[in-house]
Amino acid sequence: MEMMEEGVPDVINLSYLAEREETELEKRVAEIIKELGAERLMYCMQCGACASICPLARVGFEWYNKKLIKALILGLRDELLDDPTPWACVACNRCTEICPRRVSPFEVMFAMRRLMAEEYAIGSLAIEGLRSLYEYGHAVYMAGREARKKVGLPEKPPSTESDPKALEDLRKILKQTKLAELGLVPME
Amino acid sequence: MVKYGLFLGCNISFNRPDVEVSMRSIFPALGIELDDLVGQSCCPTWGTMPSVDIVGWCAVAARNLALGEEKGIDLMTACNSCYGSLNEARHKMLTNPEIHRKVNEILATIGKRYEGKAKCRHVAWVLYKDVGLEKLKESIKYTLDGITVAVQPGCHFLWPSEVYPDKEEDPFNPKVLRELCEALGAEAPYYTKLIECCGMGALRSTDPEKSFKLVKEKMENIKEEIDADLIVTTCSSCLIQLDDAQERLRKEGKINFSIPVLHLVQVIALCMGFDPEKVAGICVTPRDEIIKRILENKR
Numbered sequence: 240m241e242m243m244e245e246g247v248p249d250v251i252n253l254s255y256l257a258e259r260e261e262t263e264l265e266k267r268v269a270e271i272i273k274e275l276g277a278e279r280l281m282y283c284m285q286c287g288a289c290a291s292i293c294p295l296a297r298v299g300f301e302w303y304n305k306k307l308i309k310a311l312i313l314g315l316r317d318e319l320l321d322d323p324t325p326w327a328c329v330a331c332n333r334c335t336e337i338c339p340r341r342v343s344p345f346e347v348m349f350a351m352r353r354l355m356a357e358e359y360a361i362g363s364l365a366i367e368g369l370r371s372l373y374e375y376g377h378a379v380y381m382a383g384r385e386a387r388k389k390v391g392l393p394e395k396p397p398s399t400e401s402d403p404k405a406l407e408d409l410r411k412i413l414k415q416t417k418l419a420e421l422g423l424v425p426m427e
Numbered sequence: 428m429v430k431y432g433l434f435l436g437c438n439i440s441f442n443r444p445d446v447e448v449s450m451r452s453i454f455p456a457l458g459i460e461l462d463d464l465v466g467q468s469c470c471p472t473w474g475t476m477p478s479v480d481i482v483g484w485c486a487v488a489a490r491n492l493a494l495g496e497e498k499g500i501d502l503m504t505a506c507n508s509c510y511g512s513l514n515e516a517r518h519k520m521l522t523n524p525e526i527h528r529k530v531n532e533i534l535a536t537i538g539k540r541y542e543g544k545a546k547c548r549h550v551a552w553v554l555y556k557d558v559g560l561e562k563l564k565e566s567i568k569y570t571l572d573g574i575t576v577a578v579q580p581g582c583h584f585l586w587p588s589e590v591y592p593d594k595e596e597d598p599f600n601p602k603v604l605r606e607l608c609e610a611l612g613a614e615a616p617y618y619t620k621l622i623e624c625c626g627m628g629a630l631r632s633t634d635p636e637k638s639f640k641l642v643k644e645k646m647e648n649i650k651e652e653i654d655a656d657l658i659v660t661t662c663s664s665c666l667i668q669l670d671d672a673q674e675r676l677r678k679e680g681k682i683n684f685s686i687p688v689l690h691l692v693q694v695i696a697l698c699m700g701f702d703p704e705k706v707a708g709i710c711v712t713p714r715d716e717i718i719k720r721i722l723e724n725k726r
Contacts, residue, residue, distance in 0.1 A: 298626075
């Protein structure tokens with residue numbers, strides 16, 4: 240494995256396939272994605288193992304893992320920013336498990352999400368989850384106190400819901416992350 | 428007595444608290460002590476911090492893990508998403524000293540630190556390894572004799588295996604959940620779509636139609652190949668999705684059958700004789716028939 244990896248160049252320049260002029264941003268998109276967590280992006284050999292078991296590919300999403308990686312290497316930034324596929328990824332990690340080059344296509348998907356978040360190409364449900372995380376300490380917050388009472392539990396779980404100091408601590412953490420920097424969530 | 432920090436996450440806390448009651452019922456009875464892990468938060472789940480900032484993701488996860496580490500205990504969860512997010516974040520910290528350093532800088536501002544010792548274990552693995560199949564068999568009052576179960580381990584129970592404290596021998600041919608169900612007396616045969624995704628989470632919120640397509644395929648496969656009486660899962664998201672989405676598919680005339688869905692801990696709680704209203708009282712697809720059958724199967 241190590242021997243194979245030594246021969247892999249750091250950057251595979253396939254930009255000539257794009258059939259149009261590239262912007263500086265497009266040229267840099269692969270580098271940006273690597274910085275956002277997809278460190279082994281360029282090790283992909285387009286074998287298709289990840290696509291063969293991806294739920295998104297099965298149900299017909301456009302830019303599933305294999306295609307997304309190719310598009311990023313080609314620098315097709317704007318096309319990707321307009322597409323919801325990364326936000327549909329279930330993070331199942333089948334692709335990570337099966338990838339023979341240890342690319343972790345899941346990491347590529349999520350690096351793409353992070354790029355989209357920086358460009359504010361982010362779904363309202365994701366913003367809702369982030370706001371809920373900041374406000375209550377729970378992303379999935381259905382105010383399910385009735386359900387808890389029904390089964391004989393205290394109205395509030397032993398979480399940030401019932402511990403104001405813990406919620407304050409969590410908010411302090413969130414204020415030191417990109418979430419605060421991007422201003423996606425109102426933070427007092 | 429072995430002790431774990433009970434990590435509930437969001438779905439179990441608010442949507443399916445009967446799963447929480449099941450855990451609080453069965454584990455002390457099986458010799459496992461539970462710590463409430465007061466002050467825990469969202470793991471954080473995939474659509475939140477992991478989608479925005481790796482260090483932020485790891486910091487939120489590390490705060491949760493530190494709650495256990497401070498007490499010298501591991502966490503335990505019945506939610507695959509929590510299991511995945513917490514262990515992936517831990518793996519990132521342990522394999523990337525720079526991320527770990529930044530996380531501890533952030534944690535220092537709230538007087539905490541995470542060394543990387545505490546991990547999150549899954550209830551199914553605790554039952555399989557710590558409790559063991561023999562003790563489980565001895566602890567039940569009712570069995571699943573004559574009941575065919577379709578197991579749904581769920582994605583984050585299996586992959587990526589390198590980040591998890593416990594691993595299936597072959598993550599693409601999982602055995603643990605089947606063996607646990609068999610220990611309760613059930614038939615738990617293999618079926619073709621056993622490891623297929625339920626389509627919950629981001630997929631369902633982005634495109635419900637595509638998400639329900641996966642449910643339809645899975646349900647039809649379960650019906651055709653093994654004609655299961657019950658679906659048993661290790662994941663609270665799969666539980667909600669398979670329970671709720673099949674009802675929608677029935678209403679739309681896309682399927683014409685119904686299979687009740689229970690979390691593994693709920694099945695064990697029923698087999699141990701705990702109150703069905705408390706441990707399995709929240710559902711969309713009716714469970715009365717299967718619960719009745721279980722309670723007729725006295726050991």
